[in-house]
Amino acid sequence: MNSITDTRKKVHRQQQQQHQVNSFAACDPDALTEIKDLFSKLRTYIKPSNDEWCSPDANVAFIHHAKVQNCHLQGLKVSLNAVKNQLSDKNIEVWHEHTNSTNRAGKVIATVRSAANAEICTQAWCKFYEILGTFRLLPEEALASGELNTVHLCEAPGAFISALNHYIKTSEHTRYCDWSWAANTLNPYHEANAGGATIADDRLIANTLPWWFFGSDNTGDIMLQKHLLELQTFVANMRRVDLVTADGSFDCQENPDEQEALVAPLHYCEVTAALLLLSPGGSFVLKMFTLYEHSSVCLLYLLNCCFRSVSVFKPATSKAGNSEVYVVCLGYDRKEAARPLLAKLIRNYGAHMAEREALFPESSIPPSFLTQHEEMCAYFHALQVETITENLRLFEGTSAEQRQRLDYVRDGTALEYLQRFKVTFLPRGRWISRNAVSPACCRVSAGRPLGSKKQAAGSFNERRELQTLSWKRRVERGCHADWIQRHRCEADETDCVLQGPLSGCDVDSWYVIVGAALPAVRNSPFCAGVLLNYLTEAELASDSNQVPRCDSCHVFSAASILSDVAGLCTDGNGTKKARQCMVFGSRSEWEPCGSGIEELLLTFPSEGSDLQGGHDLLHDAAPSYQHQLVSRVALSLRSLRSGDALLLPVPSALTRVSAALVLCLHVCFRLIKFRCPPPSGDFGALLICAGFCPGAAARILPALAEVQKCIGELLKAEDAGKCQSPCDRQVLQFVPMEELLNGGLTDFLRTVNSEIMRHKLHLLMQA
Numbered sequence: 184m185n186s187i188t189d190t191r192k193k194v195h196r197q198q199q200q201q202h203q204v205n206s207f208a209a210c211d212p213d214a215l216t217e218i219k220d221l222f223s224k225l226r227t228y229i230k231p232s233n234d235e236w237c238s239p240d241a242n243v244a245f246i247h248h249a250k251v252q253n254c255h256l257q258g259l260k261v262s263l264n265a266v267k268n269q270l271s272d273k274n275i276e277v278w279h280e281h282t283n284s285t286n287r288a289g290k291v292i293a294t295v296r297s298a299a300n301a302e303i304c305t306q307a308w309c310k311f312y313e314i315l316g317t318f319r320l321l322p323e324e325a326l327a328s329g330e331l332n333t334v335h336l337c338e339a340p341g342a343f344i345s346a347l348n349h350y351i352k353t354s355e356h357t358r359y360c361d362w363s364w365a366a367n368t369l370n371p372y373h374e375a376n377a378g379g380a381t382i383a384d385d386r387l388i389a390n391t392l393p394w395w396f397f398g399s400d401n402t403g404d405i406m407l408q409k410h411l412l413e414l415q416t417f418v419a420n421m422r423r424v425d426l427v428t429a430d431g432s433f434d435c436q437e438n439p440d441e442q443e444a445l446v447a448p449l450h451y452c453e454v455t456a457a458l459l460l461l462s463p464g465g466s467f468v469l470k471m472f473t474l475y476e477h478s479s480v481c482l483l484y485l486l487n488c489c490f491r492s493v494s495v496f497k498p499a500t501s502k503a504g505n506s507e508v509y510v511v512c513l514g515y516d517r518k519e520a521a522r523p524l525l526a527k528l529i530r531n532y533g534a535h536m537a538e539r540e541a542l543f544p545e546s547s548i549p550p551s552f553l554t555q556h557e558e559m560c561a562y563f564h565a566l567q568v569e570t571i572t573e574n575l576r577l578f579e580g581t582s583a584e585q586r587q588r589l590d591y592v593r594d595g596t597a598l599e600y601l602q603r604f605k606v607t608f609l610p611r612g613r614w615i616s617r618n619a620v621s622p623a624c625c626r627v628s629a630g631r632p633l634g635s636k637k638q639a640a641g642s643f644n645e646r647r648e649l650q651t652l653s654w655k656r657r658v659e660r661g662c663h664a665d666w667i668q669r670h671r672c673e674a675d676e677t678d679c680v681l682q683g684p685l686s687g688c689d690v691d692s693w694y695v696i697v698g699a700a701l702p703a704v705r706n707s708p709f710c711a712g713v714l715l716n717y718l719t720e721a722e723l724a725s726d727s728n729q730v731p732r733c734d735s736c737h738v739f740s741a742a743s744i745l746s747d748v749a750g751l752c753t754d755g756n757g758t759k760k761a762r763q764c765m766v767f768g769s770r771s772e773w774e775p776c777g778s779g780i781e782e783l784l785l786t787f788p789s790e791g792s793d794l795q796g797g798h799d800l801l802h803d804a805a806p807s808y809q810h811q812l813v814s815r816v817a818l819s820l821r822s823l824r825s826g827d828a829l830l831l832p833v834p835s836a837l838t839r840v841s842a843a844l845v846l847c848l849h850v851c852f853r854l855i856k857f858r859c860p861p862p863s864g865d866f867g868a869l870l871i872c873a874g875f876c877p878g879a880a881a882r883i884l885p886a887l888a889e890v891q892k893c894i895g896e897l898l899k900a901e902d903a904g905k906c907q908s909p910c911d912r913q914v915l916q917f918v919p920m921e922e923l924l925n926g927g928l929t930d931f932l933r934t935v936n937s938e939i940m941r942h943k944l945h946l947l948m949q950a
Contacts, residue, residue, distance in 0.1 A: 211591065218595050221287055222603060224497035224566060225317070226559045228487050231551055238488040239547040241523040245531050247544040255557050256475040259564045263473065263506075264440045266568050269575060271644050282574055285589060287596045288500045294597035299606045301349055302614040303387055307342035307430065308349075309500040309600070310509070314468060315350045316604035317496065318511050321357065322464045325425040331362045332421040334414075334460055336405055336453055337431025339368035341387030341615075348615050353607045365418050367396045367410075370403035372920055374704045374804060374838050378712040379434045385708070389924050390616035401698030401915050405431075406452045408532040415459060423462035429453035429469045442506065443471075447478040448534045451542070454482055455528045458489060458521065465515045472506040474560050481542035484552055485524075486510065489517045495559055499596065503570040508563060654720040655948060663713065667944045671736040679934045681845075681855040681927060684876045688850055688922060693886050695893050696916040701804040707837040709929065710936035715837070718940050721947045731950040732864060736942075741862040742776040744871065748828050749782040751854060751873035764828040765819055772862060773830075783828070788818060803834055803841045806901075806913045810894040816844050817887040820851055820880040829872040832861050835939050836932050840890075843918035846928055847887065848872050851880045855931070859938040866943050868935050890917045 230236050270278060283289055288309075295312075296304045314320065325331045331351070335343055344364060351357040369381045371388065388395055396417045397403040398410035405411070418424060431449050438445065450471060457467045467490070474483060474495070487493045491514025501507050518525075577585065600606065649657060658664060707715065745764070752762040764783045766773050777785040803809070812833070819829050829852070836845055848855055853874025861869040894914050901911070923929070 214588070214592050214595060217592060218287070218599050221499035221596060222313075222317075222599070224499070224563075225494055226562055227492065227494040228483075228552070228555055228559075230487065231549075235549050236484070236487050236552055238485065238517065238521050238524050239543050241527045243544055243547055244524060244527050244542055245540040247541050251477050251541060251545050253475070253477065253480065253545075253553070253557070256480070256560055259560055260443075260473065260475040263564055263568065266571050267439065270571070273578075275646075278578075281578055282502065282504055285574055285577055286502055287589075287592050288600070290593045290597040291500050291600045294601065295606055298601055298608065299349065300608050300611065301606075302345040302609075302611075302616065303340060303342045305340075305342045306500060306502075308346045310498040311343045311346040311428070311468075312350060312604060312606070313498040313500055313600070314496065314509060314511060315347065317498075318466075318494070318513065320426060320466045320468070320511070320513070322425050322466060322514075324464050325423075326356060326360060329359065329361055330422065331357070331360045331426075332418075332424050333362070333364045333426040333428070334418055334424055335364065335366040336427065336429040336456060337368055337449070338366040338428070339371065339382035339388060340384035341366065341391075343428050343430060345387060345615055348613075349609050352613050353609055354605075363421060365394055365396060365414075365421075367405050367414060368403055370397040370401055371706070372708055372839060373397070373402045373698070373915070374707055375699065375701045376402055376404075376706050378706040378716065381706050383708075383712065385924075387616055389920060392920060399698070400912075401696055405456060406449060406532075406534045408529070411452070411456055411459065411529065411532055414456065418460065424460045424465060425462065426466045426468075427457040427461055429457065429467075432470065432472075443473045443476050443479060446472065447476060450482060451478070451528075452532060452534075454486065455525070455532055458515075458518070458525050459529065461515045461518070463515055463518055467510075467512040467515070469510040469512070471508055471510055473564075474508075474556070477541055477545070480548060480553070480556060483510065483556060484543065484548050486512050487552065489521050490514055491516050495563070497563060497566065499600070504567060504574055506567060654717065654724050657720070658717055658944065658948065661713070661717070663717070667717075667941055668948060669945075670733065671738075671942070671945070673737045677857075677859075677934060677938065679856065679931055681849050681931050683849050683852050683854060683874075684879045685846070685849045685926075688846070688882075690882045690886055693918050695890060695914055697893065697897070697912055698915045700806070700911055700913045701838070701915075704802045704804050704837045707936070708924065709842055709932040710837055710940065711933070714937060714940040714944070717944055721944060725947055725950065731946045733946055733949050736945070738860060738864050739858045739862055739869075740776070741773050744830070744858055744862065744869065745773070745777050745780055745783060745785075748830070748871060748873060749780050751871075752782055752826060752828055760826065762827050763823060764830065765823060766830045767815055768830065768832060768861070769863070786822075788815070802837050804838050806894060806898055808834075809838070809840050809914065810891065810898060812841065812844060813887060813891045813894065816847055817884060817891060820847075820884055820887070823875040823877070823880075825875060825877055827875040829870075829875070831870045831872065832863075832865075832867055833870060833935075834867040836935055839916040839918070839920070839923060840914060842923050842928070842932055843916070845870070845932060846918055846923060847883050849928060850883055851876055857935050857938075859935070860942050866939065866946075868939050886917065890914060 291309050292304060292306060295301055295309060301308055321331060333347065335341075338344060344366060347364075348362075351360055351362055368388070369376050371381050371383060371385050395403075396410075396414050398407065398413055400407070400410075403410075405414070429450075431446075431453060433446055433449065450469065453469055454467075457469070461467060467486070469486075471479065471482075474480070483493070490512040492512070494511045496509045496511050497503075497507070498509065501509075581589075649660070652660075658667060703719065704715065705719065706712065748764055752760065752764075761782055761784060763786055764777070765786050765788065767788060770787045773787075774785060777783055803812070815831060819831070823829065829848070831848075833841065836842055845855070848870065852872040853876065854872070856871045857868045858871065859868040861867060897913055
């Protein structure tokens with residue numbers, strides 16, 4: 184009965200949409216023509232009938248200078264940059280707001296969200312759904328067999344995957360297809376991945392981690408040769424690979440004139456990966472930008488030699504003023520013929536790929552191809568220049584009539600999108616994240632707020648000027664300046680608390696991940712990226728051996744903290760009872776204050792009070808520090824008795840290892856809170872853990888022993904000179920991210936780290 188009702192609703196929605204489109208066409212046929220043209224920004228290479236376009240001999244690859252350029256294409260580049268340079272004095276936020284209002288497809292995303300209930304409905308979702316609806320991207324052989332296998336490179340946050348899921352489950356031709364997928368992206372949880380290059384939005388990743396490939400070093404960097412070969416093994420269970428997508432890019436907003444050249448090495452790696460992974464007959468979708476450089480000419484020619492059809496497509500839902508285009512390749516049919524060349528591509532694979540020699544010499548590119556390529560570039564150049572010019576004109580002022588017509592076209596474009604691509608409703612229960620196999624996955628909330636990726640502000644000229652300033656001046660001009668520079672007072676005490684003991688942790692599922700060592704912490708799901716960037720700059724410019732002080736800031740005393748702990752050490756009826764309080768800190772600082780508190784018996788472990796590696800650029804990522812912290816937590820869990828307390832200083836909790844140790848404490852204590860700074864006034868925070876639960880600790884201790892052993896063995900190997908280089912590998916994680924991103928732990932850690940970084944930045948600003 185429900186299926187009949189759903190079908191009727193679906194038919195009714197489609198009839199309504201068709202009626203709206205027909206009404207729109209009757210009112211303004213010129214506007215309808217403009218809308219149709221938005222969906223027709225497409226050019227396809229026409230291959231000569233004489234098989235003139237064939238892969239050059241592998242012997243000519245990478246032996247000629249890479250700086251050879253086509254004069255006509257370079258002229259287009261100069262022309263386009265001259266137009267874009269007119270935007271250099273525009274405030275980027277104001278300009279984006281303006282171009283969003285003039286974007287003909289600007290209402291598509293909201294309309295699709297409302298009509299289709301799409302998972303991760305972003306601009307990327309709409310672009311890929313448009314590609315799926317424009318091209319026969321899914322091979323007929325795969326659909327006929329009922330088995331479809333896809334691989335998605337540089338995929339975060341996962342909009343292409345969710346769009347494909349929506350398409351498969353709502354299309355008449357694919358709804359019964361058995362679909363398997365795998366994806367790669369820069370690991371948003373690897374602390375050494377730069378925040379500017381890493382997508383912070385982990386809504387899909389957090390819920391589908393087993394399907395994501397991050398490689399043996401856990402970074403997810405697809406530009407490493409070893410990762411390319413490991414990815415081939417990762418997808419070896421797929422009988423064939425029918426589709427590869429590559430949506431990668433770099434943040435080029437500080438050097439937009441050279442976007443194409445900056446991203447060229449990534450494009451080389453994505454193309455090589457696709458040619459290696461795809462099965463005959465498969466399809467490939469590659470995001471590119473302008474196609475003026477010789478490196479792009481070589482790639483496009485190579486793709487034309489390997490695929491039956493190659494088109495360059497600018498989706499209507501791709502903002503018309505940017506250079507983004509999608510290269511859509513259908514019918515991979517030269518895998519065997521291209522194998523010698525592919526082997527050479529793999530040997531030369533990596534970030535350096537486009538920096539030394541050209542993929543092919545200019546003489547290997549047929550004139551018939553160059554002619555078509557130049558015409559194609561001129562076509563997309565004209566579209567982009569026309570849009571930027573119009574936006575500049577409208578920026579000076581838009582009449583009521585112009586605004587009305589723009590809104591009219593925007594409404595019509597959204598309706599046309601729904602109708603043209605037959606976008607229909609998909610119940611939430613059929614989303615990908617609802618099919619996660621891990622019970623923990625269903626409880627995960629993303630590790631950081633959406634949109635926390637670094638955003639540009641001001642005009643290009645202002646941002647360039649900002650880069651010439653000292654870190655202090657940049658902080659002073661930033662949005663956190665007042666908060667950082669305000670002196671700490673007693674009223675600032677935070678009541679952020681972790682209530683425990685946490686139940687439901689599947690300790691048996693914990694496992695140790697060893698990967699590339701962390702030379703610095705550049706990224707963390709447990710802090711605000713802008714604060715981490717500020718602190719990294721500040722530490723680079725400051726003397727880390729000097730610990731400045733601020734006499735105007737309130738500092739928590741040892742006496743007030745111990746009094747607080749005594750109040751927390753009660754039995755189930757609220758009756759105070761003498762408890763042990765283990766303190767990792769200076770005996771001379773704590774013992775005099777504790778002698779007058781009858782409810783507490785202070786104990787001080789015999790090891791020193793100083794933590795190694797806590798105040799340098801590594802923050803809490805130094806392996807020696809992590810080994811010591813694991814040892815301290817394990818010692819506490821072995822030594823404490825029911826109801827006891829623990830005072831544990833930490834320099835920060837930015838890494839997955841530190842976050843996991845806080846989780847261990849969360850499992851074993853009734854309550855955890857923190858004070859920042861600790862009584863010593865040093866950098867970091869003091870974790871206050873009360874109400875110890877021995878039963879919970881018994882489950883945790885074996886896992887900690889394994890981590891302690893693993894870190895110790897890596898440190899010994901380094902000391903013995905067995906590593907390829909100092910700090911070559913380290914323990915990166917031992918609790919699954921699904922558990923670290925679950926519940927209030929992430930909010931607690933973000934609050935702790937924010938206060939620590941605020942305090943340190945405040946002191947460094949005073950110095």
